[in-house]
Amino acid sequence: MFGWNRGDDETTKGTDFEREALVHMDALYRSALYMARSPEQAEDLVQETYLKAFRAFDRYKRGTNCRAWLFRILTNTFLNTKRRKIRDVAYLDEMDTSEATASPMLPGGTHRMNPEQAFEFGDLSGVVKEALAAVPADFRTAVVLADMQDFSYKEIAEIMGCPVGTVMSRIYRGRKLLQERLHGHAVAQGIVQETPEEEPTSLAEYRARREESRGGGS
């Protein structure tokens, strides 16, 4: 006779979970694809996230921001795995990074950019994933949360468990690193010209340099 009550609880949990949590699977999967190293890793990450979420679902307050809650689990799971790996098998992560940096499409190093040409990247589709892979995990995650998932700084702070100021700097550094890599890609593809390493600091210097180059040419 008490079975009904309990049954209802359990059914409600399943139905609620479907309605509140499983609907965000596409969003989690898309983000995981850009956070993790491979589609397989991304799938594992999403699966682990849902398993943890289901276990903790009793503690989740129904009707609150479920998407942010799930992203918090996803992000924690992702960053913890990352940290564990670094601790246990440091070389693996090293390989990871060097592989991304060594990619011929994305020359490492910074490029000086001037405003007019800094943002001529050509076709971005397909390039960003690769460029983003070379950005450190914390910054990469912040960029995905902000630019793909459109979370506010406050939400990202809650998701990543850090102060808003940290979010601000992670987003800044993540976007800047990505920008540099994309610019590097554009240079490599011949979409934009490489800017001289040092821009002249004064008009006099600029003239002097121009004279110099003319003199050398003729």
Next chain:
Amino acid sequence: MNCSDVERYVYVYLDGEFGERELREFEVHTAQCESCRQRVAAEEQYLLRLQSQWELPRAPDALRQRIQASIAAESREEPRSSLRRAVGGFEGPLWFSGAFAAALALVVFWGEVPSVFVESPSPAGARVTSGLGPALASSMTEVSSAVVPNRALSLVSNELVDNALETHQIDLPLEARGNPSVGSRFMSPELLALQRPPLEESSDTRLLGSRVLRGGLAKSVLFAYDHCGVRVTAVQTMMPRGWERMGGFYSEDRRGDHTVVTWRDGRVVTTIVSPDPRFDPMRMRSAPASR
């Protein structure tokens, strides 16, 4: 604020995260400083392109099924502990949770969720939509790219139409019913600009409710209407700053059983979906230019 502050806080500005005072100071400086204005415009361009380039595939069906299976297994494995939490340590028959697990297992076998099991967004629903979405979206590409020769823009409007169609079909629970001023309380500050419902209410058009949609490309609000007994949905999306400067567009598209109407007004893109092939948006739409 000086030039190095602008460099430092340019994203905070573009992300709309500044408080009123900082926003004013930032804008006072950029109004006077040409090179900072250029910097801001360039960064804005970068963000706009970055934010509209994501590949957004659906979660594979195999993953969906694996997750449902693992949840089913989980609720089979630990029904006692979770039940005990729920009912305060009472011991008793657990047949119902068994039935729940069986139902989930059944789901896994079928590969989709029977409609009696969930009343809202289901993978099955999503699948139905995904067949329809791209077809409509591709027809939208032609429409919007003809009007606005901007790749980022047409990509974005594709995604918006896709989302609006999907959202229309999965019948999301509404956060606020009826009165739109109640709805606006649920919206984050940046969405307050959207608080005016896109369609006017009349004797045959009633607002059922609204909800905030986050995820996907940008901040959106869904409005659901009952129009002559048919459920019509409108999704309003706040595009990043800079969209005001792009050309406006308006398009109507009929494909299959659905009518999709899209227009842009300032930073706001509105997409209306009606299941009625004879749906006439002009009869119920608020004038887009009146804002």
